[in-house]
Amino acid sequence: MSGPVHASHPDIIKRLKRAGGHLNAVIAMIEDRRPCLDIAQQLHAVERAIGQAKKALIHDHLDHCLDDALGDRSDLDRSAIDEFREIARYL
Template identity: 65%
Template sequence: MAEHRHDTHPDIINRLKRAEGHLKSVIAMIEDGRPCLDIAQQLHAVEKAITNAKRTLIQDHLDHCLEDTVGALQHDQRRSLDEFKLITKYL
């Protein structure tokens, strides 16, 4: 399989590494018997980092891979694709 990279991949890697750090912190907090509120806050940070990484990856795919596959579109077709890309931001 050919190498597949986009400009956003370093950002995605950074987000996932941040999530990894937060997750390690959560594990240590549970092992240390830290308060549930503190643990929940860290778990929320893990979720946000992963969600943001996923959103960036999906948007990047739509902006590049899908565009390359579909090619040039007429204005009315272009509008539908643009709306599809916009609505995916709410996933």
């Protein structure tokens, strides 16, 4: 089953490809016996890049897919959804 392509998807793909390149560099650093501090710093950067891509995907889903699935709702329902969307920013 495939879903819609959103405007944020190309940016998310770029982020993940860049993270993949950095991860390959980290593997090479380990194979080359580079200092652990250098490796840890690069792994941290990869981890953050993947985390940011995941966050962008989730927020895009909340902003588009959730609204489409819920359709028209009462103001009370809408405020609960808006509050959920707002708190998800802190993930």
